[in-house]
Amino acid sequence: MEQSNNLQEQIEMVMHLADNSLIMGHRLSEWTGHGPALEQDIALTNIALDLIGQARLFYQHAAHLLQMQDDKNCLTEDDLAYLRDAPEFKNFLLVELPNNDWGNTILKTFFFSCWQYFYYKSLLNSADEQLVAIAEKSLKEIAYHVRWSSEWVIRLGDGTPESHDKMQHAVWRLWPYTGELTADKPELLECWRQKVIEVFTEATFSTEEKAYMHKGGKQGIHTEHLGYLLAEMQFLQRAYPGCTW
Amino acid sequence: METLKNKISIAEAWSVLQTVKDPEIPVLSIVDLGIVRAVKFEDESDKIEVVITPTYSGCPAMDVISMSIRMEFMNKGYTSIKISQQLSPPWTTDWMTDEGKQKLKEYGIAPPVNKVLDSQHLQNLCVPCPQCNSYDTHLVSEFGSTACKALFQCDDCKEPFDYFKCH
Incomplete structure (x- = not known):
């Protein structure tokens, strides 16, 4: 009984990681063809591709674990990504929020990449070998995402009055969604905060100490934005079940 | 057959x-x-x-x-x-063969320079231009035409080129 509980928890954790990467990756992919400069358009597209690739690895692993739990279960990575509805998604609210302007997208990427960096480092000690392999692989990519987004937070924050002002609004807007990132793993909060403070200091921002923190993503209680995202992302499989090309 | x-x-x-x-x-x-x-x-x-x-x-x-x-x-x-x-x-790019690195250069893509992850120091990296071999080059974007490449430009021959990132 205990073993089956552990497996269930394991599946939920892997699905949570998969959902985070997929939804964040999908959001960033919305910038494809719309970036402010070609190089930055390519950068975001590359990051989106890394995240969607990570999501695939997690979904494949989750499908394997689901089959271990019940050998009649033959769900695939595609079923998990394309055929679940919003309440079944367990991603953080932060990743489903609309991109808004460039600064807001950068800040969201920065908060999320820093969380991924420290969380995946902690996964390296997992007993699940496949999870360790995915984390190890992803960390190499995430190191680039953290660096690229940090540089942009600093460039915009310490830039012109207008870029600073837009970034400041993004900080106010997104900060209340950061509490959820470390709510279940308080030991990561300090590392995450230190990295954010280090970059914020250079970018001339301060952290919002007393903000109200939204939560619910991990319980499947989402903002209204997720449904619209899924409607677009899942359209093809919903309209033409089993379609391939 | x-x-x-x-x-x-x-x-x-x-x-x-x-x-x-x-x-x-x-x-x-x-x-x-x-x-x-x-x-x-x-x-x-x-x-x-x-x-x-x-x-x-x-x-x-x-x-x-x-x-x-x-x-x-x-x-x-x-x-x-x-x-x-x-x-x-x-x-890791360490697994790329020397022959592979040579072929990359001939194809116009600068092969990986270091043995460690570039993410820490991509901006300070001296990548020789695959066209004219000049070291007078600069990073344009750390993300390039595919996930594994960064974009550089040569300040001597002015040609932009792809660099295969160390990874």
């Missing part, structure tokens, strides 16, 4: 793999790239197993590469093959 063969030696299998090219960088074989991790017989049977590893998690070339491997073996008359993916240890 060639008759279907069942048996293949490991050495023959490697030489078949030498003919499978990376779809994005057609001068490089997947062996040069270092993404073939093992070639073995599956559980003592006649079925050959090729173990490959992705360069980046989201590398869209992986599916094409798997298919090309299968096609190449089939062209040579071998049908009993299995392709599996392995993530750990994660792929």
